[in-house]
Amino acid sequence: MSPSEFDLRAALHDDDGNGALDVDQLIFAARAHRSQRRTRILSTAAVVVAVAALGVGGGLLAGQGNSPGPTSGAAQANRDNAAASNGKAAGGSGTGFGSAGSASRQAPAGASLSGNAGCPTTLRSPAQASAASGPLFSEPVQSVVVCAYNAILAPRATSQTPRGHTVLRGAQATQLVNSLENAPTRRPQTMCPDMIRADASRFAFIGLGANGTHAGTVTTTAVNAGCGAQITNGTVTRYAWTPPSSLQPTLARLAPGTPAAGTVPIPSRTK
Amino acid sequence: MRDEEGFRSFVEANGATLLHAARLLTGDHHRGEDLVQTALIKLYQKWGRIEAPLPYARRALVNAHIDQTRRRWWGERPTETLPEQADLDSGSATAGSDSRDELRRILAGLAPRERAVIVLRYYCDLSEQETSATLGMPVGTVKSTCSRALARLRVEVTSGAS
Numbered sequence: 001m002s003p004s005e006f007d008l009r010a011a012l013h014d015d016d017g018n019g020a021l022d023v024d025q026l027i028f029a030a031r032a033h034r035s036q037r038r039t040r041i042l043s044t045a046a047v048v049v050a051v052a053a054l055g056v057g058g059g060l061l062a063g064q065g066n067s068p069g070p071t072s073g074a075a076q077a078n079r080d081n082a083a084a085s086n087g088k089a090a091g092g093s094g095t096g097f098g099s100a101g102s103a104s105r106q107a108p109a110g111a112s113l114s115g116n117a118g119c120p121t122t123l124r125s126p127a128q129a130s131a132a133s134g135p136l137f138s139e140p141v142q143s144v145v146v147c148a149y150n151a152i153l154a155p156r157a158t159s160q161t162p163r164g165h166t167v168l169r170g171a172q173a174t175q176l177v178n179s180l181e182n183a184p185t186r187r188p189q190t191m192c193p194d195m196i197r198a199d200a201s202r203f204a205f206i207g208l209g210a211n212g213t214h215a216g217t218v219t220t221t222a223v224n225a226g227c228g229a230q231i232t233n234g235t236v237t238r239y240a241w242t243p244p245s246s247l248q249p250t251l252a253r254l255a256p257g258t259p260a261a262g263t264v265p266i267p268s269r270t271k
Numbered sequence: 272m273r274d275e276e277g278f279r280s281f282v283e284a285n286g287a288t289l290l291h292a293a294r295l296l297t298g299d300h301h302r303g304e305d306l307v308q309t310a311l312i313k314l315y316q317k318w319g320r321i322e323a324p325l326p327y328a329r330r331a332l333v334n335a336h337i338d339q340t341r342r343r344w345w346g347e348r349p350t351e352t353l354p355e356q357a358d359l360d361s362g363s364a365t366a367g368s369d370s371r372d373e374l375r376r377i378l379a380g381l382a383p384r385e386r387a388v389i390v391l392r393y394y395c396d397l398s399e400q401e402t403s404a405t406l407g408m409p410v411g412t413v414k415s416t417c418s419r420a421l422a423r424l425r426v427e428v429t430s431g432a433s
Contacts, residue, residue, distance in 0.1 A: 027278070
């Protein structure tokens with residue numbers, strides 16, 4: 001026997017219509033199913049949100065733990081744009097260049113920095129430096145932040161506020177760095193007067209590399225009219241440094257006691 | 272708020288047909304009821320967002336049936352101790368000795384997709400295009416599947432008769 005389509009249809013339709021569905025039970029089951037589904041979705045969403053919150057919170061806490069201060073965000077931005085912002089701050093009041101955060105990030109050991117354009121508030125004394133040879137800056141310097149200070153500390157003062165600061169870039173920065181690096185590595189035989197003029201100045205030169213990275217900070221002793229200064233980065237020391245003649249007007253504006261252009265150091269006495 | 276009255280009307284009008292189709296697909300009365308409930312719950316979730324409830328219900332029915340026949344690691348597992356036997360004499364679709372019952376018994380032996388094609392084509396009276404749309408397969412596949420299923424039915428019926 002081979003079933004025809006008619007037989008097949010008849011067989012399939014046999015008992016057709018028997019049985020009825022309970023719609024109320026069906027709707028109740030559908031509502032329960034929907035409720036379970038929503039609960040499951042909400043639970044999953046809650047877990048995802050909790051995990052995300054934990055991740056973000058942990059990341060923020062880790063970021064705060066690694067940053068040097070509360071202005072770490074500004075410090076990062078300033079570090080990235082340090083070279084570009086250096087010029088804008090030239091001659092300004094200290095609001096254009098750097099910040100406490102960037103200064104702290106780039107500060108070498110042994111020099112505490114303030115929020116005043118990244119200038120240090122304490123300068124190394126010459127006795128702290130050894131006479132090791134080598135470069136004063138750790139990498140090629142593209143710009144230099146020049147901070148000027150009074151050579152004489154106020155009584156009982158432990159820190160200094162820079163009297164002024166400026167930024168040198170390009171040829172001026174190169175001239176300054178060359179003069180620093182080419183200063184004598186040995187103490188000169190000539191003697192300088194121990195007396196420091198009241199308007200004498202000390203400087204701190206903060207070298208910045210191409211990307212605004214800190215290349216080193218060089219501090220000077222009092223720059224007197226008649227004698228060169230001793231300069232050091234804390235490890236390497238140079239002697240009898242005098243500012244390049246082309247930069248002396250700039251430095252003189254920052255620190256009136258700086259020798260004017262054309263001044264020739266005159267040894268006062270000899271050993 | 273869903274149009275619950277519309278859903279009730281739909282179930283009252285088409286519930287029995289869907290239930291019978293589910294019984295044909297599963298070959299079992301109770302599994303058919305479970306299957307149609309699953310399909311109608313899916314329909315209830317989508318009610319108000321679908322334009323053609325009956326094709327949707329048919330498709331949900333067939334998909335749920337094919338999905339249930341897939342082996343899953345969390346599904347039914349073979350066991351040495353058989354569960355309580357169903358009473359085959361209580362009007363089960365697989366019982367009986369006349370030709371119609373024989374046809375339905377043979378139908379239960381087809382592959383799920385072949386069974387779905389046969390039920391949709393010869394019980395729901397869908398065209399090949401409608402069957403194709405319901406099953407989500409090309410019309411050519413519907414034709415070949417239907418042809419293969421009918422050939423198997425003929426062979427089974429002929430061998431059973433001889």
